[in-house]
Amino acid sequence: MKSTYLQDLAFSLGAIGGSVKDAEREGLLRSSADDLAAAGFDRHHRCPPDETAYDLARAAVTGLDVADGVDAIIYSTCLPGNGSVGDPAAFAADRDVKHLMEFPASRLQADFGLGSAVVFGLSQQGCTGMLGALRLADALLARESGWSRVLCVAADRFPADAVYEQSYNLISDGAAACVVSAAPPGLRLVAAHQITNGGLHAATDDESVGTFFSYVPRLVRDCLSRAGLTIGDIDWVVPQNTNHNAWQILARLLGVDPSKVWQKSLPETAHAISADNIINLKSLRNAGRIRPGERILLVMAGHGLNWQAVVLEATEGLA
Amino acid sequence: MTRRVLVTGADGYLGLRTVQRLLAETDDRLVLSVRAADRTELADKKSRLERETGTTAHRRVEVVPADLTEDAPLAGVATDLACIVHAAARTNFDIGRDTARRVNADATARVAEFAAACPRLDRFLFLSTLVSVGCRTGDIAETVTEGDVEHANHYEWSKEQAERRLAERFAHLPWSIARLSTIVADDDTGRVTQYNAFHNTLKMLFYGLLSLMPGLPDTPLYLATAEFTARGIVRLTRPETVGGVYHLAPSPDEAVPLGDVMNTVFDIFERDPAFVRRRLLRPEFCDLGTFAFMVDATRGLGASPAAGALRSVAPFSEQMFRPKRFDNSRLRASWPDAPAASGLPLVAATCATLVGTRWGRNPAPNGVTPDAVPQ
Numbered sequence: 001m002k003s004t005y006l007q008d009l010a011f012s013l014g015a016i017g018g019s020v021k022d023a024e025r026e027g028l029l030r031s032s033a034d035d036l037a038a039a040g041f042d043r044h045h046r047c048p049p050d051e052t053a054y055d056l057a058r059a060a061v062t063g064l065d066v067a068d069g070v071d072a073i074i075y076s077t078c079l080p081g082n083g084s085v086g087d088p089a090a091f092a093a094d095r096d097v098k099h100l101m102e103f104p105a106s107r108l109q110a111d112f113g114l115g116s117a118v119v120f121g122l123s124q125q126g127c128t129g130m131l132g133a134l135r136l137a138d139a140l141l142a143r144e145s146g147w148s149r150v151l152c153v154a155a156d157r158f159p160a161d162a163v164y165e166q167s168y169n170l171i172s173d174g175a176a177a178c179v180v181s182a183a184p185p186g187l188r189l190v191a192a193h194q195i196t197n198g199g200l201h202a203a204t205d206d207e208s209v210g211t212f213f214s215y216v217p218r219l220v221r222d223c224l225s226r227a228g229l230t231i232g233d234i235d236w237v238v239p240q241n242t243n244h245n246a247w248q249i250l251a252r253l254l255g256v257d258p259s260k261v262w263q264k265s266l267p268e269t270a271h272a273i274s275a276d277n278i279i280n281l282k283s284l285r286n287a288g289r290i291r292p293g294e295r296i297l298l299v300m301a302g303h304g305l306n307w308q309a310v311v312l313e314a315t316e317g318l319a
Numbered sequence: 320m321t322r323r324v325l326v327t328g329a330d331g332y333l334g335l336r337t338v339q340r341l342l343a344e345t346d347d348r349l350v351l352s353v354r355a356a357d358r359t360e361l362a363d364k365k366s367r368l369e370r371e372t373g374t375t376a377h378r379r380v381e382v383v384p385a386d387l388t389e390d391a392p393l394a395g396v397a398t399d400l401a402c403i404v405h406a407a408a409r410t411n412f413d414i415g416r417d418t419a420r421r422v423n424a425d426a427t428a429r430v431a432e433f434a435a436a437c438p439r440l441d442r443f444l445f446l447s448t449l450v451s452v453g454c455r456t457g458d459i460a461e462t463v464t465e466g467d468v469e470h471a472n473h474y475e476w477s478k479e480q481a482e483r484r485l486a487e488r489f490a491h492l493p494w495s496i497a498r499l500s501t502i503v504a505d506d507d508t509g510r511v512t513q514y515n516a517f518h519n520t521l522k523m524l525f526y527g528l529l530s531l532m533p534g535l536p537d538t539p540l541y542l543a544t545a546e547f548t549a550r551g552i553v554r555l556t557r558p559e560t561v562g563g564v565y566h567l568a569p570s571p572d573e574a575v576p577l578g579d580v581m582n583t584v585f586d587i588f589e590r591d592p593a594f595v596r597r598r599l600l601r602p603e604f605c606d607l608g609t610f611a612f613m614v615d616a617t618r619g620l621g622a623s624p625a626a627g628a629l630r631s632v633a634p635f636s637e638q639m640f641r642p643k644r645f646d647n648s649r650l651r652a653s654w655p656d657a658p659a660a661s662g663l664p665l666v667a668a669t670c671a672t673l674v675g676t677r678w679g680r681n682p683a684p685n686g687v688t689p690d691a692v693p694q
């Protein structure tokens with residue numbers, strides 16, 4: 001099997017930063033600011049009215065070196081509405097659905113001069129979309145012998161007037177981008193695993209919370225067993241930015257040292273939808289904590305309900 | 320000669336079933352004490368008791384109001400009683416310490432004081448609970464607890480306090496203590512008309528709000544029906560039955576391990592198409608520390624049902640880590656023809672009722688409406 005490597009990590013956040021108290025004052029929450037603070041949240045980021053999910057995606061990709069081109073772009077959104085950059089008002093005016101099919105991946109290709117890239121859209125994996133994109137990139141690079149690099153992007157902003165809280169977590173508008181390459185250096189993709197439970201496609205916040213503690217352990221165990229690993233082989237867990245306490249509990253359930261759970265961006269960044277893993281992974285790398293040979297487990301739960309995990313292994317000369 | 324028997328908490332779940340059995344199996348005359356805030360509540364309780372005990376009973380039954388937290392609550396009751404069954408209590412596991420002390424411990428002492436003034440009394444039967452022995456593990460004898468014991472919640476503690484007071488301050492009374500097991504159904508058909516923590520926990524599991532189970536899979540659960548329990552209570556009221564502590568519960572070899580109960584419950588859940596569609600996983604067992612951390616962490620989820628689910632399990636979670644073997648040889652000697660406990664089939668039948676009626680929201684096939692539907 002051909003190996004693939006995660007290289008270059010970048011992200012962007014909505015331009016308006018505010019505290020959890022601000023969010024409460026502005027009526028953006030369901031829970032109290034104090035309860036969200038107890039869950040680890042301090043600040044979050046929102047887009048101003050004129051900043052779109054696509055703007056976030058473009059800002060994230062600007063942080064990457066894609067000058068040499070890529071073979072494919074996988075563009076993932078959690079909210080399907082963010083999967084079109086067309087103007088809904090134009091559709092309302094002439095009822096032509098082409099206005100609903102102005103795809104951001106195509107625009108990204110043009111804006112960055114990535115003319116040889118083909119595009120894929122992922123829009124039904126909720127917050128797990130970025131991990132889904134990594135998995136798809138790995139599969140495509142294994143299959144397409146002439147390909148060497150795939151650009152993965154995830155970008156979401158909440159609609160105006162949305163509550164910035166999901167399943168008791170404070171939300172940020174944000175995007176993440178990375179390149180999956182067929183050659184080292186980088187973080188070798190060791191295994192990826194996904195569970196979808198469509199029976200919970202309309203799960204309430206409480207069902208999402210309730211099932212988190214049974215499905216995530218299963219996801220992790222299944223993912224590790226696919227990789228022929230055990231939890232003892234994992235050096236770092238890089239999860240999503242959801243309730244800090246939830247991961248303290250999961251660490252106990254999984255037998256992971258809680259200090260190995262890297263969720264450092266949670267207070268400042270909040271839950272930036274499917275960008276979280278990349279944001280935390282970048283923070284771990286920038287902290288100089290990743291040593292060659294170490295294994296990193298990325299975990300995400302999302303609507304659908306979907307759960308995805310990816311195991312990475314650091315190579316010499318991390319990008 | 321006809322005996323006069325006082326039953327406190329006579330309109331409660333077990334009080335009422337005890338009354339019905341006493342009426343059916345003996346010719347005792349009964350004084351039923353009920354708590355009533357005013358005349359209207361008393362009238363309501365009286366008419367419910369009349370309905371439930373049958374029209375022919377009225378000549379053998381007298382209903383008296385008594386709030387047992389008040390001074391001399393039974394002053395109006397004639398003292399020619401032969402027996403008192405003290406069933407009144409606050410039975411929720413999340414009860415506060417003060418209320419537990421007042422209603423369960425102090426009030427028991429008050430009823431015992433009244434009993435001491437009854438010259439013909441040959442039995443004072445106090446309904447307690449197996450978990451009055453607290454967090455002890457291993458073999459538990461049918462004797463009053465000695466020494467310091469930790470308790471998982473104030474309910475358990477208050478029942479132990481009541482037992483101790485009886486044994487220490489009322490040694491001269493002909494007392495018996497019946498430590499009852501968890502009652503999961505009215506009878507072996509699995510019909511449920513009173514909901515408690517057992518049913519509530521299953522509800523949370525069914526709806527996917529609870530996915531971690533605190534406890535050890537091997538911890539034995541002592542589960543019984545109200546029918547078995549009420550029959551046992553009547554047996555213990557008979558003058559020929561000697562006094563003392565009884566474990567009115569299944570024998571240790573009839574108790575069912577928590578892990579087997581969970582498997583049986585999920586086997587039943589998985590027959591329900593709506594449950595199957597949701598593909599909820601069987602819960603993982605977790606240690607007490609993890610569970611306590613989780614309960615604490617979810618306080619921030621406010622009034623969320625998931626947090627409520629955890630809070631409802633929390634008060635008895637510690638017992639799931641404290642396996643006990645309740646010896647019941649005294650009970651078996653006094654009640655040799657006691658029916659065998661039905662164990663996992665009872666769990667299955669009860670669970671089927673709960674799923675079929677969606678915890679009492681939908682009518683049961685037999686048209687039974689439950690007393691109370693859990694929130």
Ligand SMILES: NC(=O)c1ccc[n+]([C@@H]2O[C@H](COP(=O)([O-])OP(=O)(O)OC[C@H]3O[C@@H](n4cnc5c(N)ncnc54)[C@H](OP(=O)(O)O)[C@@H]3O)[C@@H](O)[C@H]2O)c1
Pocket residue numbers: 327328329330331332333334353354355385386387388405406407408409410422426446447448449499500501502503515
């Ligand atoms: N059911 C079980 O699974 C179980 C298991 C182990 C032990 N037990 C014990 O068995 C006994 C009966 O339980 P149960 O299930 O029948 O309980 P229940 O249905 O809650 O009945 C309790 C009765 O006590 C009455 N009561 C409460 N406070 C009172 C007060 N201050 N003064 C006078 N009466 C008062 C209640 O009246 P209101 O309704 O008006 O408050 C009710 O009639 C209790 O002692 C309990 O600890 C039960």
